[in-house]
Structures are given as C-alpha cells and as structure tokens.
Amino acid sequence: MENPGIGIVLWYTLAAYLTLSIFSFLYKDNPFYRLAEHLIVGISAGYWIAILYHTSLKDLWLQPLAANFMALFAPGGSPLLEIGLIMTSIVPGLLGIMMFSRFFSTISWLSRWPIAFYLAITAGVALPLYLQSFTIRQMQACMIGLAGSPWEIFGDVIIIAGTICGLAYFYFSLEHKGVIGGLAKFGIWILMIGFGSTFGYTVMSRISLLIGRFDFLIEWYEIVINYAKS
Amino acid sequence: MAGNVEMGFWDKLMAIDRRWIYLTIGIVVFIPILLDMTLPVYVTAEVKAVYDRIDALPQGTVVMIPCEYDPATMAELRPMAHALFRHCFAKDLKIVSCALQIEGVTLVKDDLALIAAEYGKTYGVDYVYFGYKPFPAIVILNMGENFRKPFPRDYYGTELDSLPMMKGVVNYSSCALLVNINATSGADYWINYANGRYKAPLALGVTAVSATDYYTFLASGQIFGLMGGLKGAAEYEKLINHNAAATKAMNVQSIAHSVIVVFILIGNIAYFASRKRKKAI
Numbered sequence: 245m246e247n248p249g250i251g252i253v254l255w256y257t258l259a260a261y262l263t264l265s266i267f268s269f270l271y272k273d274n275p276f277y278r279l280a281e282h283l284i285v286g287i288s289a290g291y292w293i294a295i296l297y298h299t300s301l302k303d304l305w306l307q308p309l310a311a312n313f314m315a316l317f318a319p320g321g322s323p324l325l326e327i328g329l330i331m332t333s334i335v336p337g338l339l340g341i342m343m344f345s346r347f348f349s350t351i352s353w354l355s356r357w358p359i360a361f362y363l364a365i366t367a368g369v370a371l372p373l374y375l376q377s378f379t380i381r382q383m384q385a386c387m388i389g390l391a392g393s394p395w396e397i398f399g400d401v402i403i404i405a406g407t408i409c410g411l412a413y414f415y416f417s418l419e420h421k422g423v424i425g426g427l428a429k430f431g432i433w434i435l436m437i438g439f440g441s442t443f444g445y446t447v448m449s450r451i452s453l454l455i456g457r458f459d460f461l462i463e464w465y466e467i468v469i470n471y472a473k474s
Numbered sequence: 475m476a477g478n479v480e481m482g483f484w485d486k487l488m489a490i491d492r493r494w495i496y497l498t499i500g501i502v503v504f505i506p507i508l509l510d511m512t513l514p515v516y517v518t519a520e521v522k523a524v525y526d527r528i529d530a531l532p533q534g535t536v537v538m539i540p541c542e543y544d545p546a547t548m549a550e551l552r553p554m555a556h557a558l559f560r561h562c563f564a565k566d567l568k569i570v571s572c573a574l575q576i577e578g579v580t581l582v583k584d585d586l587a588l589i590a591a592e593y594g595k596t597y598g599v600d601y602v603y604f605g606y607k608p609f610p611a612i613v614i615l616n617m618g619e620n621f622r623k624p625f626p627r628d629y630y631g632t633e634l635d636s637l638p639m640m641k642g643v644v645n646y647s648s649c650a651l652l653v654n655i656n657a658t659s660g661a662d663y664w665i666n667y668a669n670g671r672y673k674a675p676l677a678l679g680v681t682a683v684s685a686t687d688y689y690t691f692l693a694s695g696q697i698f699g700l701m702g703g704l705k706g707a708a709e710y711e712k713l714i715n716h717n718a719a720a721t722k723a724m725n726v727q728s729i730a731h732s733v734i735v736v737f738i739l740i741g742n743i744a745y746f747a748s749r750k751r752k753k754a755i
Contacts, residue, residue, distance in 0.1 A: 300607065369615065375743055459549075
C-alpha cells in the first residue's frame with residue numbers, strides 16, 4: 245500500500261471513530277452513539293439539499309426557465325412557443341411553492357392542490373401498471389400446466405397448492421373450520437416456510453454489513469500503521 | 475436434585491444477556507476475516523442466467539446497469555456491481571448507469587470509474603454515468619422514452635449528445651438488457667415501469683433481505699435473473715473467475731451462520747426445557 249496523506253488518515257480515523265461509536269450502542273445507549281446518530285441525520289439532510297439543488301432545482305427547473313426567458317427576448321424567436329415552455333416550468337414551480345403553505349395554518353389548504361395533482365398522476369400512471377405487473381402477471385405465473393419431470397411437477401403442485409392455501413388463510417368471511425380450516429392450516433405452513441427463508445436471508449444481510457464494517461476497520465488500521473511507518 | 479440443577483442452567487441460558495451473543499458474533503465474524511481460507515461457492519441458476527445473457531452479447535453492445543446502493547448497503551451490493559462491471563468491460567460491452575438513490579450518487583460514480591480504469595476504459599466512449607434525479611418512478615418512465623428527458627446532461631454536466639457513446643443510444647430499446655442493483659424496494663419501479671411498461675429485459679441484484687420478495691418475479695418471467703446479497707455477488711465472482719470481496723466474505727458468512735444455527739438450537743432446547751420445568755412445578 246502506498247503512503248497515504250494526512251488527509252486520508254484523518255478522514256479514515258473520523259469514520260472509524262463514528263463506526264465504533266455506533267457499535268457502542270450494542271453495549272448500551274451513550275453520548276458517543278447519540279453524537280454519531282445526530283451527525284448522520286444532520287449530514288444526510290445537508291447532503292440531500294445539495295444534491296437535490298444541483299440535480300433537480302438547478303438542472304431541471306432554473307436553467308431551462310432562464311434559457312426560455314432569454315429565448316423569449318431574443319430576436320427571431322417564437323414568443324408563443326417560448327411562453328408555453330416558460331409555463332411548463334412556472335406551473336410546477338408554483339405547485340412546489342404551494343406545498344410550503346402547510347407551515348401557515350391560514351393558507352395550508354393551498355397544499356392540497358399539489359397533493360391532488362400528485363395523487364392524480366400516481367393513480368393514472370401507476371395503478372394500471374401495478375395491477376398488470378404485481379397481480380395479473382403473478383396470477384398467470386400460477387396457471388401452470390403440469391408437465392416435465394416428476395420433480396418439476398411436484399414443484400408446480402406446491403406453487404399452486406401454496407398459493408390457494410395461502411389465500412385461504414386470508415379469507416375471513418368463513419370460519420376456519422373443516423375444509424377451509426385445513427387449507428388455511430397448510431397456508432400457515434407455507435407462510436412460515438416463506439418467513440423462515442426470509443429470516444435466513446436477513447441474517448446473511450446483517451452479517452454482510454458487519455463484515456463490511458470490520459473490513460473498513462482493518463483498512464483503517466493498515467492506513468494508520470502505514471502512515472506511522474512512513 | 476440433579477435434574478433441578480440442570481433446569482436451572484437452561485433457565486439461566488434463557489435469561490442470558492444478549493450482549494454476550496453480540497460479542498460472540500463479533501468475534502466469530504472478525505477472526506475469519508483475518509484468516510486466509512477458501513470455502514466452496516456453488517452457482518445457482520438465477521445468477522448463471524444473468525452471466526449467460528451478458529456473456530452472449532457481442533462486443534460494443536450497450537447494457538444498462540442502474541445502481542441504487544448507499545453506504546449502509548454497499549457491503550452487500552458493491553461487490554455485485556464490481557463483478558458486473560468487470561464482466562461487461564472484459565467483454566468490451568458499453569455501460570450506461572445511473573443512481574436513483576440519493577445517498578449512493580458519488581459511490582456509484584467512483585465504483586464505475588475504478589473498474590473502468592482497471593480495464594483501461596474511457597468515459598464517454600465505453601461508459602456513461604447519468605447520476606441522480608429524484609422520484610425514480612417518473613425518471614424510469616421518462617428514460618423509457620428518451621434518456622435525455624430526465625438526464626439532459628450526465629453526472630459531470632456534459633450534454634449526453636456530445637458523448638460519443640450516446641450517439642444512437644436513445645432509451646431502453648437501445649440497451650440489450652438492464653441489470654438493476656438495488657438496495658431498496660425501488661426495484662419494484664424497474665419491474666413495473668422498465669419491464670412492465672417498456673418490456674425491457676431486466677435482471678435484479680438485491681440485498682439478501684429482499685431477495686425472497688423477488689423470486690416470484692423470477693418465476694413469472696418478469697425478470698430473467700436474480701442475484702441475492704453477498705451470496706449472489708460471490709457466485710458472480712466465481713463465474714467471471716475473479717475472486718474478490720464477496721468470495722472472501724462468504725467464507726466468514728459460512729462460519730457465522732453455523733454459530734447462529736447453534737445459537738438457535740440451544741435457544742430452542744433451553745426454551746422447551748424451561749417450559750417443561752415450569753409445567754412440572
């Protein structure tokens with residue numbers, strides 16, 4: 245490893261200190277953990293504002309608006325077209341400003357307009373696609389022709405039975421007795437197997453994050469040692 | 475009397491301070507990191523499907539690899555992204571990428587540049603990074619029409635049309651496939667809009683926590699491949715014959731999981747033993 249500069253050493257040391265501060269919560273709540281937690285919240289908020297300003301407000305709103313205003317007063321342009329383009333920036337901008345009316349009780353009703361606009365877009369764009377992608381396609385996937393090797397057929401039967409029984413468990417208009425009760429009970433087993441596999445994956449995920457932090461601490465140690473030796 | 479002493483032991487075990495468990499897990503994870511060992515990694519069909527589709531693409535083909543991970547999830551998804559980038563660059567494929575998770579914007583930029591440098595690839599010629607725009611649903615929908623609608627300029631502020639690689643690259647139909655690496659349920663947006671609306675061939679690389687949620691989409695054919703957590707990354711590393719962070723971490727995982735299984739077994743035995751004792755009393 246090449247010799248790191250003092251800047252690298254300091255930043256890595258600060259990050260290592262914050263990592264250990266967060267880990268200290270495993271022992272018990274303490275001021276080091278609290279400081280690290282508050283830093284995350286504060287820095288995240290500042291980072292978000294900076295990124296959103298540069299990638300959205302400036303890039304998608306301020307710059308096009310300024311360019312269209314310039315074009316409006318430029319010779320040989322098409323005023324109607326430019327006014328139309330300006331409005332496509334001004335209307336969303338006004339809707340955005342109206343969201344801030346929530347801070348003032350007398351005019352807070354104004355914020356309902358952009359919310360209504362947002363809901364209408366979501367309903368129009370998302371709902372038909374969600375129905376298609378998350379319901380119809382999943383139903384189609386359960387309509388399986390039982391074919392192939394015995395093992396494949398067994399898998400298909402499990403998918404069909406698991407789906408029907410899982411849905412039976414969530415059918416509450418009939419008491420879970422008799423046939424419905426039996427189906428629901430099998431449905432619970434299927435759900436439990438699903439939760440078990442999710443739990444296994446969750447353990448893997450959490451251990452992965454711990455490995456990531458330990459790797460970082462080892463890297464920090466090597467950087468500090470290299471710097472001290474140089 | 476002897477039985478009572480034994481039951482007392484199980485009761486104590488049930489009431490053990492959880493910090494001892496944390497400490498044990500910490501030690502069990504930390505020590506294997508320092509050791510040099512290699513445990514086998516088996517490749518699953520869903521990861522092989524991603525590899526095979528990419529491997530079959532001819533030189534110069536454009537692929538899209540949107541990456542949505544942040545510092546909290548990079549331990550899992552960064553090795554996956556690195557493995558994918560390595561495979562694509564080794565095959566001389568061209569990569570288009572973006573980051574629709576705000577905390578990961580600079581991470582993805584650095585990762586892409588790092589692997590590109592390994593293979594001597596040039597920005598704008600071999601790969602392009604769009605950066606970030608808010609509200610992924612709208613951005614993904616807009617990209618389906620034209621990448622230039624949500625991203626008139628790339629991350630570095632260069633107009634997309636002035637980048638040599640972007641000539642003729644319009645939207646998803648210009649890309650042979652999409653592999654979305656996603657730390658959140660934002661992968662739903664890619665399924666719903668990129669695949670559902672624009673029929674883009676899509677594969678996912680997700681955190682292990684959310685992997686089970688996406689197997690249903692694999693079964694329904696809405697995604698053609700799935701990589702789950704570090705295991706998925708390690709499998710991909712094995713396929714490209716480049717053992718890196720994920721493969722090393724899987725060794726640690728195997729040992730840590732074994733200890734956790736032992737804990738679960740002991741916990742269950744202690745639970746039933748102490749319950750039996752309470753009933754007897």
